[in-house]
Amino acid sequence: MQGWAWEQAGDSEGEGRLNIAILSGKGGTGKTTISTNLSVITGANYIDCDVEEPNGFIFLKPSQIKREEVKVDYPVVDSSRCTLCGECAKVCQFNALVKTKKDIMLFEKLCHGCHACGIVCKQSALTFGKRIIGTIEEGQYGNLICKRGILNVGEPMAVPVIRRLLKNLPTGTNLIDCAPGTSCNVVSSLQYADGAILVTEPSSFGLHDLKMAVQLVRSFNLPFGVVINKHNIEDDRIQTYCEKENIEILGVIPYRREAAEVYSSGKMIVELPEYKEIFEEIAERLREVFPWNLQ
Amino acid sequence: MKIAVSSMSKDLNSMLDVRFGRCNYFVIYDTEEGLVKTIENKGQMSGGGAGIAAAQQIIDEDVDVVITGNMGLNAFNLFKNSDIKVYRCGSIKVETAVQLFKEGKLEELTQAGPAHAGMGMGTGRRFRGGR
Structure with missing residues (x-):
């Protein structure tokens, strides 16, 4: 031993x-x-x-x-800044973000926390929260x-x-x-x-x-x-x-x-x-x- | 009005695919112009979130009505949020499905079906997956 x-x-x-x-x-x-x-x-x-x-x-x-x-990161959309350009949804490789006619919808369980959406957002409308998994x-x-x-x-x-x-x-x-x-x-x-x-x-x-x-x-x-x-x-x-x-x-x-x-x-x-x-x-x-x- | 139908191949003579997220194509029929447009479903090859990827394409195409067999909760909620109505139909010709919709003979989908229902070969088989 x-x-x-x-x-x-x-x-x-x-x-x-x-x-x-x-x-x-x-x-x-x-x-x-x-x-x-x-x-x-x-x-x-x-x-x-x-x-x-x-x-x-x-x-x-x-x-x-x-x-x-x-904990893992997930994006939070500030709707007062968001112009619904849809770049965040486009860049997401995991289909976690979708641009609908009214807003950006997040499917948090698909998010890998990669922050790509935050990088492409020109309006700085995205911040990141944390959730426990x-x-x-x-x-x-x-x-x-x-x-x-x-x-x-x-x-x-x-x-x-x-x-x-x-x-x-x-x-x-x-x-x-x-x-x-x-x-x-x-x-x-x-x-x-x-x-x-x-x-x-x-x-x-x-x-x-x-x-x-x-x-x-x-x-x-x-x-x-x-x-x-x-x-x-x-x-x-x-x-x-x-x-x-x-x-x-x-x-x-x-x-x-x-x-x-x-x-x-x-x-x-x-x-x-x-x-x-x-x-x-x-x-x-x-x-x-x-x-x-x-x- | 634009009607999108989940389809096995590219035109109005194709058979409707009862899977939404994993169908091959969407045949989009414009009732005002009488035009047909076909888009390839990006969700088909998606590792996860197929229904979501498919729904994003439909939303981007400014569609008003979707005709399909089954739809999971994620896609269902996206359409609800985008004021797009979803109608249920069996595996028949796309053209016939559009006709039935015009005659008001299709039932509106008011509840999502099981997730991952379209995974694996064949239709409607339950399958544990999604990695």
Whole structure:
């Protein structure tokens, strides 16, 4: 648990942080299970970037929670100055502003807060207000720092919450629990990552989406390895693929009822001795893989 | 009076597209001049806010009446705010739809339908999306 070598491995930001993203492609393969259990075993901080449905805190149950609101800008039209020229609506790439016959209408949920409308307005009729779209929470699990972003229900844009969360990461090693898929949410999480763990399962969807996740991390030129969760001894499709692609398998977690029972009661699966051993092996592998890959 | 119809292709003989935001074209018929103008729907290729982009085009064309199948809340509110009336119609020829409107046989849309109804292939299929 001690002597964690990643801190010395350095990172792209050069500020004593090593950020390892955990992603999967397919949902439900066990990103949160791997991230939370690995955090506990390695002593790395846990960062939940799946802001649309963050669930890592269910297992880690951190204490002393501090909260901070996440706000985004939106334009406010001063109708006494506005001449209805429509330039703001024309420049908006997200269809957030529309010029009607009477006024400029704002669809605030489409606004990306880019301020282009403010730049083109010749009448200086636009100012910017702020609205809350989510929250950042930070708490403690033993010595670990646990952080998560929460996007408010009904808000379509998760990226501002993810960015805010990742801009203020603690020093040391951080495990970043990403959203499923390979969408903007995952891409913006990977922008802060120094390495990645791809979690998958032996199923057609698991493999299909793993391939997409591999493409994504390769386009970021990140060192990465694969963890096979819910492993079934008779199915080696993931191993076959990884061998062909020359991808390191960091660990294999067996599919067992007792693990599912522990998980479904909100406990960590490292409470089971057999699983604890597996996670310790994965941790050992990570220490070997990331330092030399990072340079 | 200018009537805009959401359409699958470019002229009065085209079939009406029941999707508003994601239709291919708007056929605009001017009743006074008897003229037909077709515009390509910019909303069709829009990542998000398709209905809004489409509505902006219609508003810019100074249209008085829109005939379509379904319309989401955003576009609906924009037309309400611009005093443009919206009428509902099924998938028939654009020309017939205009005729039915003139005869007062189309029903005015007084409530918006579900958002994203026109996403994906086909018509009216509900689809979770919008990223």
